[in-house]
Amino acid sequence: MFWEVAWSVGVTWVVVQLVLLWLLVDLLSGVLHWAEDRYGAMEAPLLGETIRKNILHHYRPRHITRISFLACVGPTVAINLGIFAVLLMTVGLRWQVVAFIGMGMSVNAVHRWAHSTPSELNVVIRSLQRVRIIQTPAHHAKHHGLPRLTHYCAFTNVLNPVLDRLQVWRRAERLIHLLTGVSPRIDESLPGHGPTPEWVKDIDRRYRVSRSDW
Ligand SMILES: [Zn+2]
Numbered sequence: 001m002f003w004e005v006a007w008s009v010g011v012t013w014v015v016v017q018l019v020l021l022w023l024l025v026d027l028l029s030g031v032l033h034w035a036e037d038r039y040g041a042m043e044a045p046l047l048g049e050t051i052r053k054n055i056l057h058h059y060r061p062r063h064i065t066r067i068s069f070l071a072c073v074g075p076t077v078a079i080n081l082g083i084f085a086v087l088l089m090t091v092g093l094r095w096q097v098v099a100f101i102g103m104g105m106s107v108n109a110v111h112r113w114a115h116s117t118p119s120e121l122n123v124v125i126r127s128l129q130r131v132r133i134i135q136t137p138a139h140h141a142k143h144h145g146l147p148r149l150t151h152y153c154a155f156t157n158v159l160n161p162v163l164d165r166l167q168v169w170r171r172a173e174r175l176i177h178l179l180t181g182v183s184p185r186i187d188e189s190l191p192g193h194g195p196t197p198e199w200v201k202d203i204d205r206r207y208r209v210s211r212s213d214w
């Protein structure tokens with residue numbers, strides 16, 4: 001009896017921790033995405049290329065499905081290797097660290113799958129989307145709708161409605177403006193903000209992208 005209770009409590013605690021780590025990865029994906037969307041500049045030292053990819057993503061959301069899988073997941077793998085090194089030196093090697101880093105590394109893959117058509121995905125990925133373990137295409141499409149100011153989290157369907165209802169991102173922007181005077185950048189991919197930049201059109205030509213598949 002004692003061992004039965006101890007076993008079920010242990011399993012429950014592991015599941016609770018996994019869910020919390022899953023939500024933490026979702027939250028961090030939202031914070032990074034929001035910071036890139038609202039404050040990123042292509043001219044920024046070191047991060048400029050990452051920001052350029054982010055800006056391209058708003059002009060051409062499906063581009064993420066045309067590059068190789070390795071090119072897609074590379075940035076999140078690199079970020080997470082850095083976090084892994086810090087966690088190893090601070091909290092040490094624990095299963096929670098491995099689970100957190102594993103989920104963190106897969107954020108860009110989940111994002112790519114959210115832009116893929118069902119025929120481009122295998123049955124495992126489609127099932128993970130169907131049971132909402134990873135973000136669904138319909139949910140992520142809300143970020144790419146107008147005015148592209150919501151649904152920054154890119155890993156699950158859980159946190160976005162909560163954060164958007166609480167206006168967390170707008171409140172953070174108001175606080176940043178109050179403290180530093182810095183305002184969010186204008187998203188020039190939105191309608192009415194000028195023509196599509198030539199560097200984006202160059203990519204269209206290189207990948208032979210038709211307007212119906214932006
Ligand atoms: Zn975005």
Ligand SMILES: [Zn+2]
Pocket residue numbers: 057061111115140144
């Ligand atoms: Zn996207």
